[in-house]
Amino acid sequence: MINLLVAAASLRLIAVDIDGTLLNPQFQISAGDLAALRRADSLGIEVILVTGRRHSFALPIAQQLGFDLWLISSNGAVTRSLAGETFHRDLLPQATCRELVGVMRQFRGQTVVTFDAVGKGAIVVEHLRELEGSIQRWLEKNLDYIEFVIPIENALTADPIQAMFCGPVALMQQALRVLETCGLPITVLRTEYPGRDLSIVDILNAGCSKGHALERWVNHRKITREQVMAVGDNYNDIEMLAFAGQPFIMGNASPELLGRGWTQTRSNAENGVAAAIEVALDGRPVEPVAAK
Numbered sequence: 001m002i003n004l005l006v007a008a009a010s011l012r013l014i015a016v017d018i019d020g021t022l023l024n025p026q027f028q029i030s031a032g033d034l035a036a037l038r039r040a041d042s043l044g045i046e047v048i049l050v051t052g053r054r055h056s057f058a059l060p061i062a063q064q065l066g067f068d069l070w071l072i073s074s075n076g077a078v079t080r081s082l083a084g085e086t087f088h089r090d091l092l093p094q095a096t097c098r099e100l101v102g103v104m105r106q107f108r109g110q111t112v113v114t115f116d117a118v119g120k121g122a123i124v125v126e127h128l129r130e131l132e133g134s135i136q137r138w139l140e141k142n143l144d145y146i147e148f149v150i151p152i153e154n155a156l157t158a159d160p161i162q163a164m165f166c167g168p169v170a171l172m173q174q175a176l177r178v179l180e181t182c183g184l185p186i187t188v189l190r191t192e193y194p195g196r197d198l199s200i201v202d203i204l205n206a207g208c209s210k211g212h213a214l215e216r217w218v219n220h221r222k223i224t225r226e227q228v229m230a231v232g233d234n235y236n237d238i239e240m241l242a243f244a245g246q247p248f249i250m251g252n253a254s255p256e257l258l259g260r261g262w263t264q265t266r267s268n269a270e271n272g273v274a275a276a277i278e279v280a281l282d283g284r285p286v287e288p289v290a291a292k
Contacts, residue, residue, distance in 0.1 A: 011280055012227040014040055015072075015214055015240060016273060018051040018061055020193070020233040021250055024268050029064055036274035040281070041067045048072060048217065050210045052191055052202060052236055054114055054122065054161070055080050057142065075189050075202050075236055076213035077161045078116065088216060089116060090208040091159035096184055098156050100163055100203060103182045107175050110134075110167040111152060113160045121147040124155040134198050135166050163203040172199035179203070189236040192254060202236065211239025218243075229280050231265070231273055233257070248276040 016022050016037070024030050037047050048070050051058045055073040062071055062082055070087070072079050079087040101111060109130030114123050122145040125131065131139060139146070149155040165175050169192060179188050185206040192199045210232075218228055230237075230244035233253045241247035241262060249257045251267035258264070263279065265286050266272035278284045 010227050011045055011229060011246070012223045013046045013048060013218065013221065013229070014277065014280075015048050015050045015228065015230040015244065017210075017232040017234070017237050017240075018049055018053060018058060019191075020252060020268055021231055021237075022049070022061070022268075022273055029061070030271050030274075032271035033273040034065065036271075036277040037065055038067065040277055041065075041069075043281070046221070048214075050076075050214060050230070050232075050237075050240055052189075052200070054078075055116075056118070056122070056145075070217070072210060072213045072217065074114065074161045075204060076208050076210045077204055079213055079217060087220070088213070089161075090205050090213070091116070092162055092186070092203065092205045094156045094159045096186060096205075097160055097163055097203075098153050100182070100184055100186065101152055103184070104165065104175065104178060107165050107167075107171075107178075108152070110165045110171070110175070112164045112166060113152060113155060114162055114164070115155075115158065115160050120145060121155075123147070124149050124152060126150045126152050131166055134168065135200075161204075165201045165203075167199065168197050169194060169199045172201050175201055191234045191236045209239040210237060211241075211243045214240050215243050229276070231276050233268065246280055248279070 022029055041047055049062050050072040052075045053073055055071060055078050058071050058073050062069060068082060070081050077090050112125050123142055124147050187204040187206055187208050189202045225243055226245035228244045229246040230240050231248045232241050233250040235254055247262040248265045249262045250265060250272045265276040275286045279286060
């Protein structure tokens with residue numbers, strides 16, 4: 001049974017995660033999901049992408065939608081339009097980041113620091129040796145933005161957007177245990193892809209998250225949380241989904257999200273975003289995909 005929390009006519013905003021949600025397993029937007037988002041836009045419903053990606057890395061995905069929109073990127077740290085207008089930035093103080101990389105010295109090979117910059121230097125690492133096995137595809141697509149700085153503290157001449165640690169799930173669980181006791185004023189968010197044995201641990205300024213950024217944007221638009229629908233799949237989407245009046249989790253969602261009572265749509269291989277939008281707009285239940 002689908003319990004709609006707000007009439008479809010009152011839906012004002014749809015917040016959609018990118019990786020594992022909007023993008024299918026081939027890292028593409030399906031024709032069905034694209035059509036559903038364009039339908040929502042044509043009805044005057046705002047679509048906003050809310051992603052862990054940097055703004056410039058998310059931009060090519062957003063441009064495929066074919067209509068004007070805003071992006072909340074870097075897990076809530078930056079809210080910026082397609083045209084480059086900045087609404088809000090929540091940067092990680094460089095002093096905090098400097099202390100962080102010192103505390104996390106044993107994970108230095110998995111450390112990435114990102115800055116709100118254009119071109120080389122937007123991403124800083126010491127080397128790629130311990131990152132290539134986990135995030136090879138990401139590295140290839142971002143090579144033009146990567147600068148090598150040893151020690152990485154020397155890059156901290158301005159406040160970064162965030163720091164992140166990337167690696168196998170078991171190793172990043174060790175990193176999370178260290179972060180739990182570090183005592184720094186930070187937000188720790190994780191994204192896990194067990195099938196790829198990949199975990200990404202994002203470190204942002206205290207109080208920064210997708211949920212806080214979405215709430216700030218909704219208040220700016222002068223709408224209520226009950227008029228907001230959100231779709232996500234991973235741990236870093238939890239705050240966003242908890243804020244939205246109509247939260248949907250993907251069929252491929254992480255286990256922790258499945259037990260929260262949120263409406264489950266299809267997977268990202270089965271037009272899950274489109275199915276969720278059909279529920280919100282038409283009250284149509286999510287139908288199972290016919291077996292092939």
